[in-house]
Amino acid sequence: MSGNLGKPLLEVENLSGGFMGPAGDIAPVLNGVTFTVEEGAFFAVVGESGSGKSLTALAALGVMPQGFCRTAGAIRFNGTDLLGLDEARLRNIRGSQISIVFQDARAALNPVFTVGQQIMDVCRVHQNLSRREARRRAEEMLDRVRVPEAKRRMAQYPHEFSGGMAQRALLAMALICQPRLLILDEPTTGLDVTIQADILDLIVELRAASNMTICLITHDLGIVAENCDRVAVMRHGSVCETGDCVQVLSDPRHPYTRALIANSQLEEIV
Amino acid sequence: MTESPVLSVRDLRKDYDIRGRGRRRTLTAVDGVSFDVYPGETVAIVGESGSGKSTIARCVTRLTEPTSGAVTLAGTPVLELSARALPAIYRDLQMVFQDPNSSLDPLMRVRDLLDEPLRLHTKLDKAARAAKIAELLRSVDLPEDMGARLPHQLSGGQRQRIGIARALAVDPKVIVLDEPTASLDVSIRGQIIRLLKRLQAEQGIAYVLISHDLAVVRRISDRVLVMYLGKTVEEGSAKEIFEAPAHPYTRALLSAAPKIAFGESRTRLKLEGEIPSPVDLPPGCRLAGRCPLAWPDCRRADPPLLPIGGTHRAACPVTVQETQRA
Incomplete structure (x- = not known):
């Protein structure tokens, strides 16, 4: 699975920060997060709620929640510090070079526009395509993420999509500009296991076809074990263990990683 | 087991009428489900969204009125009780809900x-x-x-x-647990499962566990019912279900769950498409449209639960015959 990965594509270095309290004090949530995602990797960030895993992913896109305040650290994408960029340049990178798929797909889609329109918008903004060309590409992309009857589905609204289909549409939206880095924030949480397995199979297949780098945020170690090649385990806003996926999961060094594995399998319960 | 069941459910059925836009249609959420729960044991009801598992929990506790069927709790016919007499059953029958918030x-x-x-x-x-x-x-x-x-x-x-x-x-004698750990982190989930096991051992309470979390079901249940679109497609001891699943749906469900197991090759039984609408279902096996093992007969008649051995039964003539030949 692992082996020759390329040069660093996303480097998170000593990222620290927290939420500003009413008195101007900062409640820390990230305490020196450091990890590197190499080009071509299927990288996983795992942790329980409150570990800071989603916040780190959002920071990579420059979409930090309101009140969040960075106190130290850097996020470099292909050598450029993302946190130093202005909004206009960030907007150029988002969606075209780094894309994200959020957890609750139906909430992530805009309910008042058709799904097709929303996919088309992404490539029209970034690639300056004609309406007709954008439509053709969006339809092709929906077909590639295995949404049946792509043409008819283009004209439908998000509420007409099931959870699994909406997640596929979001994937189509994220992939239409062929990004170098795809961030998946809990992409299958809330979906049934059989649908989850189908979505993960699709992601693996799309990755193989496009040589894209993936950063998967999840709380499910089973998903990590079955799909990823590198992993960072997060707890209390910092990375407690990182490395090759097989190695970390079969021979964990950090006690928290060990506990997390035992708890995921409910091992000690008869 | 020679003692009598503390909770017995027979042919439970819940239909919803869907009105509006055109003709009246019927959504069958639970379609003739039967099971027994003995003192001190855990019976798990598993299935994905839309399988009717939560509706069963609500019908058994009469939070929802079932269309037909019988529920007997320690000799009391629960569904025949008047609104005035009903509250008394909650001394023996309690429920833990999914979302404690x-x-x-x-x-x-x-x-x-x-x-x-x-x-x-x-x-x-x-x-x-x-x-x-x-x-x-x-x-x-x-x-x-x-x-x-x-x-x-x-x-x-x-x-x-x-x-x-x-x-x-x-x-209480019976507690219905509706997805008791669904909203919890894995370390907290472990604590809650240990707690439930300990309480059962100390007090001899029977649990009806509604869950889609197969790891939890495997650890704490004695017997398992697998539901698909309102029907029981397979039932048996936890060992029988997890080690020798017979129904294609059970196989698909178990093989889809991600595991931390390196070097073990996984053969996924894949179903086609997504769960169909439970409104006005076609005749025949409910899984036939998605099942890779289906043959023309599957679309003709809805198969009953067929015995495989012991308490293990599955509603699939194709795989049951194959298991018996093996």
């Missing part, structure tokens, strides 16, 4: 939340109830001073413990 009254302190079932179902005086509340908090591993807190001052795991303590307050 919305199932606890946000304006009641923990001690009042625990006092409520005691006031309704027991004749204990104030001092005895206070002692019982302290005992309940201890039994779910929470400190006694927790009693003064409001639900928002508790963590998700603590809230679920309060939900469990509330169910325990009246010393």
Whole structure:
């Protein structure tokens, strides 16, 4: 699975920060997060709620929640510090070079526009395509993420999509500009296991076809074990263990990683 | 087992009429489900969304009125009770809900939340109830001073413990657990499962566990019912279901769950497409349209549960014959 990965594509270095309290004090949530995602990797960030895993992913896109305040650290994408960029340049990178798929797909889609329109918008903004060309590409992309009857589905609204289909549409939206880095924030949480397995199979297949780098945020170690090649385990806003996926999961060094594995399998319960 | 079941469900059915836009249609959420629960055991009902598992939980406890069927709780015909006589069954039958954030009254302190079932179902005086509340908090591993807190001052795991303590307050014979760990982190999930096991061992309570979490089901249940679109497609002991699943749906479900197991090759049984609408289902096996093993006969008649051996039964003539030949 692992082996020759390329040069660093996303480097998170000593990222620290927290939420500003009413008195101007900062409640820390990230305490020196450091990890590197190499080009071509299927990288996983795992942790329980409150570990800071989603916040780190959002920071990579420059979409930090309101009140969040960075106190130290850097996020470099292909050598450029993302946190130093202005909004206009960030907007150029988002969606075209780094894309994200959020957890609750139906909430992530805009309910008042058709799904097709929303996919088309992404490539029209970034690639300056004609309406007709954008439509053709969006339809092709929906077909590639295995949404049946792509043409008819283009004209439908998000509420007409099931959870699994909406997640596929979001994937189509994220992939239409062929990004170098795809961030998946809990992409299958809330979906049934059989649908989850189908979505993960699709992601693996799309990755193989496009040589894209993936950063998967999840709380499910089973998903990590079955799909990823590198992993960072997060707890209390910092990375407690990182490395090759097989190695970390079969021979964990950090006690928290060990506990997390035992708890995921409910091992000690008869 | 020679003793009699504490809870017995026969041919439970729940239909919903869907009106509006054109003709009236029927959605069958639960379609003739039967099972028995013996004292001190855990029966798990598993399935994906739309399988009807939560509707079963709500019908058994009469939070939803079933269309037909029979539910017997320690000799009492639950579905025949009048609205006036119904509350008495909740001394023996309690429920723990999925989301402890919305199932606890946000304006009641923990001690009042625990006092409520005691006031309704027991004749204990104030001092005895206070002692019982302290005992309940201890039994779910929470400190006694927790009693003064409001639900928002508790963590998700603590809230679920309060939900469990509330169910325990009246010393019930059966507790229906509706996805008790679905909203919890894995480390908290482990604690809750250990707690449930310990309480069962100490007090001999029977559990009906509604869950889609196969890891949890595997660890704590004695018997398992697998549901698909309102029907039981397979039932058996936890060992039979997990080690030798017979129905294609059970196989698909078990093989889809991600596991931490390196070097073990996984053969996924894949179903086609997504779960169909439960409205006006076509005749024949409900899985036929998605099943890779289906043959023309599958679309003609809905297969009954066929015996495989012991208590193990599956509603699939194709795989049952194959298992028996093997």
